[in-house]
Amino acid sequence: MPSNFHLSPIRWVGGRLSLLEQRKLPLVEEWVECHDVEEVARAIETMVVRGAPAIGITAAYGIAMAAAAAPTLASVSAARERLARTRPTAVNLFWAVERMARVAEKLVSEGVAGAAFAAALAREAEAIHREDVEGNERMGRLGAAFVPDGARILTHCNAGALATGGYGTALGVIRAARDAGKKVAVFADETRPFLQGARLTAWELARDNIPVTVISDNMSGHLFSKGEIDLVVVGADRIARNGDAANKIGTYTVAVLAAAHSVPFYVAAPLSTIDRAIENGSKIPIEERSEAEVTSFAGVQVAPHGVRARHPAFDVTPARYIAAIVTDAGVAAPPCERTIAELFEK
Ligand code: MRU
Numbered sequence: 564m565p566s567n568f569h570l571s572p573i574r575w576v577g578g579r580l581s582l583l584e585q586r587k588l589p590l591v592e593e594w595v596e597c598h599d600v601e602e603v604a605r606a607i608e609t610m611v612v613r614g615a616p617a618i619g620i621t622a623a624y625g626i627a628m629a630a631a632a633a634p635t636l637a638s639v640s641a642a643r644e645r646l647a648r649t650r651p652t653a654v655n656l657f658w659a660v661e662r663m664a665r666v667a668e669k670l671v672s673e674g675v676a677g678a679a680f681a682a683a684l685a686r687e688a689e690a691i692h693r694e695d696v697e698g699n700e701r702m703g704r705l706g707a708a709f710v711p712d713g714a715r716i717l718t719h720c721n722a723g724a725l726a727t728g729g730y731g732t733a734l735g736v737i738r739a740a741r742d743a744g745k746k747v748a749v750f751a752d753e754t755r756p757f758l759q760g761a762r763l764t765a766w767e768l769a770r771d772n773i774p775v776t777v778i779s780d781n782m783s784g785h786l787f788s789k790g791e792i793d794l795v796v797v798g799a800d801r802i803a804r805n806g807d808a809a810n811k812i813g814t815y816t817v818a819v820l821a822a823a824h825s826v827p828f829y830v831a832a833p834l835s836t837i838d839r840a841i842e843n844g845s846k847i848p849i850e851e852r853s854e855a856e857v858t859s860f861a862g863v864q865v866a867p868h869g870v871r872a873r874h875p876a877f878d879v880t881p882a883r884y885i886a887a888i889v890t891d892a893g894v895a896a897p898p899c900e901r902t903i904a905e906l907f908e909k
Pocket of ligand 1: 613614615616653719720721722723726727731732733759797798799800810811812876
């Protein structure tokens with residue numbers, strides 16, 4: 564039964580940008596409006612909006628807003644510079660702001676100015692948003708082929724509609740398998756410390772009537788050892804040209820466990836997540852977030868006051884642990900270095 568599941572965390576209506584406040588989900592569903600580029604940048608930094616493709620789309624709308632406020636190349640480039648300083652790992656952010664900047668330069672070279680310049684940039688941001696959803700639906704159909712009927716699937720973090728323009732990458736694969744008539748059940752890692760799995764993945768799968776069971780991050784080893792997980796599918800924030808994939812902290816641990824139990828581990832991500840300028844995962848910048856997000860939980864201090872903590876927000880899964888990378892342009896199977904290059908040549 565098709566899901567008819569239409570959820571986007573980003574709304575752009577009449578030049579006004581609103582974001583679903585993901586820090587308050589699942590208890591409160593609230594939309595916040597961003598009035599200028601600074602508010603857009605803060606929403607990305609503080610994770611009102613999060614997930615690699617969703618960050619890119621939001622930043623593109625931020626640039627469209629800057630152009631509407633002051634339709635000049637200087638205004639676009641100041642917005643681009645500010646937005647690029649928000650979060651370092653998700654390459655979709657840089658991909659989207661660079662695409663917007665290239666269009667702005669072309670418009671200026673063609674003599675397009677004023678309201679027409681701003682309108683063209685708004686249309687470009689809308690195209691980025693629309694293409695992301697269409698790409699996710701294609702990716703879902705391709706990835707569904709890897710999901711057996713009756714599959715018990717583990718996912719980490721939230722790579723769903725909430726992390727994208729809509730539909731989702733990893734959750735898009737699961738959605739498409741269900742829509743193809745397969746029975747699926749999902750284990751969602753809670754994903755400490757921000758709880759994207761317990762709060763967001765569980766919320767969106769439950770809304771879509773896909774059976775979901777939340778586990779804390781230290782439970783998957785036990786479930787793998789009991790033969791209760793048939794496959795893993797996760798998203799990515801940046802994939803190097805050899806297939807090494809950065810995703811939410813804890814993904815690497817899941818990949819090693821999957822390999823130890825001969826369970827296939829798939830990555831689903833659009834081509835805009837692949838950074839061909841980066842040769843391997845060791846070169847991917849890993850965001851370090853605040854210690855307080857680790858030493859406290861839901862606003863309550865859980866570690867002794869003054870104790871140090873580390874908070875790398877992402878880790879890198881080496882390509883050798885990945886059974887296939889499912890993209891919007893086709894599937895890259897090992898050896899990923901070659902198959903990724905082929906996808907870009909298509
Ligand atoms: O810190 P976040 O919540 O932005 O991290 C998100 C992830 O790691 C997702 O898995 C990734 O961006 C893929 S989203 C389709």
